Amino acid sequence: MRFARSWKTPTALVLVFSFLCLSLPTSPAVAGWIPTRRVLSPQERLATALERQEIADALRQLGIDPAEAHRRALGLSDAEAREALERLDTLPAGGDPLGMIIGSAVFVFVVLLITDILGYTDVFPFVKRTVR
Amino acid sequence: MGVTAQAPFLHPVSWRPRPVVPALLALALVAAGCAPRLALRRAGLPEAARVEGVPVIRQTRNHCGPAALAMVLAWAGRPADPADLGPLVYTPARKGTFPSDLAREARGRGLLAWRILPEPERLFAEVAAGHPVLVLENRGLSWAPVYHYSVLVGYGPGGVILHAGGELPEEVATGTFVRTWLRAGGFGLVVLPPGELPATAGPEDVLDALANLEEAGRTAEAARGYRAFLARWPEDWRGAFGWGNALWAAGDLAGAEAALRRAHATAPERPEPLNNLALVLARLGRRDEAWAVARMAVEAAERLGLDPGPYRETERGVGTLGH
Numbered sequence: 213m214r215f216a217r218s219w220k221t222p223t224a225l226v227l228v229f230s231f232l233c234l235s236l237p238t239s240p241a242v243a244g245w246i247p248t249r250r251v252l253s254p255q256e257r258l259a260t261a262l263e264r265q266e267i268a269d270a271l272r273q274l275g276i277d278p279a280e281a282h283r284r285a286l287g288l289s290d291a292e293a294r295e296a297l298e299r300l301d302t303l304p305a306g307g308d309p310l311g312m313i314i315g316s317a318v319f320v321f322v323v324l325l326i327t328d329i330l331g332y333t334d335v336f337p338f339v340k341r342t343v344r
Numbered sequence: 345m346g347v348t349a350q351a352p353f354l355h356p357v358s359w360r361p362r363p364v365v366p367a368l369l370a371l372a373l374v375a376a377g378c379a380p381r382l383a384l385r386r387a388g389l390p391e392a393a394r395v396e397g398v399p400v401i402r403q404t405r406n407h408c409g410p411a412a413l414a415m416v417l418a419w420a421g422r423p424a425d426p427a428d429l430g431p432l433v434y435t436p437a438r439k440g441t442f443p444s445d446l447a448r449e450a451r452g453r454g455l456l457a458w459r460i461l462p463e464p465e466r467l468f469a470e471v472a473a474g475h476p477v478l479v480l481e482n483r484g485l486s487w488a489p490v491y492h493y494s495v496l497v498g499y500g501p502g503g504v505i506l507h508a509g510g511e512l513p514e515e516v517a518t519g520t521f522v523r524t525w526l527r528a529g530g531f532g533l534v535v536l537p538p539g540e541l542p543a544t545a546g547p548e549d550v551l552d553a554l555a556n557l558e559e560a561g562r563t564a565e566a567a568r569g570y571r572a573f574l575a576r577w578p579e580d581w582r583g584a585f586g587w588g589n590a591l592w593a594a595g596d597l598a599g600a601e602a603a604l605r606r607a608h609a610t611a612p613e614r615p616e617p618l619n620n621l622a623l624v625l626a627r628l629g630r631r632d633e634a635w636a637v638a639r640m641a642v643e644a645a646e647r648l649g650l651d652p653g654p655y656r657e658t659e660r661g662v663g664t665l666g667h
Contacts, residue, residue, distance in 0.1 A: 242623055244658035246616045248555045248586040253548065274437040284445060287452055289556040292444040320488050327485065331520040334483040335490050 249290075259293035267296050387465045392500030393472040395419070401426055403509030409433055409441025411509050412478050412493040413449060416535040419476055422453050440491060443480060443531050450535045451557055454565040458542045458553040462530020464522045466544040468499050473543035475534050479506075481521070482528035491528060538565040539572050547577050554586055563593040570603075581611035588617070592624060600624050615644035619658050626662040634662040 249258075264285045271281035288296065328339040398419045403411035403426070410429040417424050433445040443459075450457040460466050460477065470477050477496045484490030494508035504521045508514045525532075534542045541550055550573055558566040570587035577583055588603030601624050607617035618641035625634035638659040645652040 242627075244619065244654060244661050245623055246619055246654070248551070248558055248582070248589045251582050251585060251614075251616055252551050252555060271435070274435050276435060280431065284448065287448040287560065288444055289447075289451075289559070291552075292447065296442075296444060324484060324488065331517055332523060333485060333490075334481070334516060334520050334524050 257290070257294065259288075259290045259297070263297055264288070264293060267293060270296075387469060389465070389468055389472045392498070393468070394498035394500075394505065395471060395474055395476045398476045398495060398497045398507060400507050400511070400513060401509075402511055406439045407434060407441075408493040408509045409446060412495050412507075413441075413446050413535075415495045415507055416476055416478050416533075417450065417453065417455070420450075420455050420535050420537045422455060422537075424453075441493065443533070446478060446493075447533055448560075450533070451560045451562065454538060454557070454562040456534075456536045456538070456540070456542075456553050456557055456565075456569055458534045458536075458545055458549065460532040460534055460542065460544060462526065462532070464525070467496065467525070467532050469544045470532075470534055470542065471496060471499060475536065475540075475543065476507075478533040478535065479525055480528045480531040481524040483524050486527060489528075496532075539568040541569065541572050541576060547573070547580055547582075550576075551582055551586065554590075558586065558590050558593065563590045566590040567594060567596075567599075579610065581607045581614060581617065583607075584610060585617050585620075588620060588624075592620070597624055597628055601628070613644060613648060615641040615648065615650065615655055618644060619655055622658055622662050631662065635659065638662050 267288070268278075268281040268285035271284055272278055276284070285293070324333055324335050325339065327333040328336050398415050401411045401415050401418075407426065407430055410426040410433055413429055413433060414424055414426040417429075429449065433441050433449050435442060435445070447457040447459065460470060467477055467479070479494060479496050481492050481494065482489045483492050492508065494506040494514075496504060497507055497513065498505035499518065503515045503517045506514045506516055506521070536542065542553075545553070550569075554566050554569045554573065557569060567587055567590035570583055570590055573580070573583040574587060584603050584607035588600045588607060591597075591603055592600035601621065604617045604621040604624060608614075608621060611617070618637050622634045622638035622641060625631075625637060638655070642652050642655040642659055645655045
């Protein structure tokens with residue numbers, strides 16, 4: 213544990229630094245150049261390097277390896293990145309929805325069967341629907 | 345089906361049991377009484393449409409996202425193996441794929457990815473225009489969700505046609521499909537080859553999608569997109585501006601000069617095209633010309649009441665660039 217703590221901070225710093233480097237605008241670095249994004253409306257707030265780092269951290273906690281999490285976080289558009297940030301807290305806690313359905317078993321099965329027959333849902337391939 | 349995408353960033357799952365009897369009654373009424381009527385004819389759409397050229401790709405367990413992405417990538421001319429896409433878009437802990445990862449991966453391959461507005465008429469309009477749409481459905485209930493990605497390739501009197509990860513295309517009642525689609529938030533992704541634009545997007549949306557492509561480093565493909573934008577909205581100077589920026593980033597200085605001059609001709613009052621044109625000219629070694637154009641940018645900014653600071657900086661800078 214102590215070992216883990218001793219290398220965690222430097223690793224984090226290196227990651228933050230690499231984000232700062234990598235997330236520079238892709239357009240050629242010429243002072244004064246106006247990127248296309250600047251003339252679009254509504255003006256979007258750009259996602260910062262730290263915010264992208266936050267997304268990468270969240271993805272790592274979802275079992276994605278660090279390099280891949282990093283790549284994914286950098287590839288998001290600014291709008292996607294902000295959306296991800298806003299929803300990080302409300303990310304679904306449960307995993308496989310089907311697992312949950314099996315968990316509450318019979319009741320939900322019957323409800324879905326009825327709603328499937330009515331054409332309101334589309335879960336079971338064997339149900340012939342009444343609504344076209 | 346046996347497939348579940350997780351609830352994405354967009355659509356968090358909320359497990360909230362509700363009073364059962366009223367809910368069931370309401371469901372029965374909704375389902376029996378009011379299949380959503382699509383204003384197909386009012387929207388000027390044909391009664392039926394089918395997109396050709398979308399392969400049927402079978403998914404593996406929980407991998408409806410990679411399979412659906414592989415299908416639209418193949419249609420757009422950039423085929424990829426779904427097994428290779430899995431590690432790039434799938435999130436194991438969620439047993440599913442986030443929508444933004446699908447858009448990101450398509451962009452990274454040089455394709456325009458645009459999230460359509462969540463209205464059924466627009467969804468069908470894209471199909472009628474010959475564009476398959478990668479859709480997310482919640483095939484279960486809002487409180488017992490069963491998320492699933494598939495590709496909408498057609499619609500008609502018999503229902504919609506989905507490539508849903510099975511061995512064969514699936515035909516689903518239009519009313520059912522529209523409900524399950526809207527229940528998942530109406531996520532639909534149009535993935536298009538370079539130079540092709542979504543049928544139902546306005547100029548702002550197209551520019552945003554093209555800027556995303558440009559920022560993803562796919563400047564050559566973005567340039568083709570801006571050219572298509574210019575063909576559709578020739579009076580919007582931002583199309584030529586983006587075209588010039590993309591060409592500059594792709595290393596085509598002569599092309600960038602021509603495009604930025606065109607943007608300037610379309611909107612002579614704007615300082616932005618002049619500013620970038622000055623930098624292109626400086627890089628081409630035409631320093632006097634560059635300085636004069638930079639001067640014009642400063643004046644244009646002052647006339648429009650914009651902060652002239654950045655333009656003054658360019659004016660100072662072009663003297664030192666170029667060699």
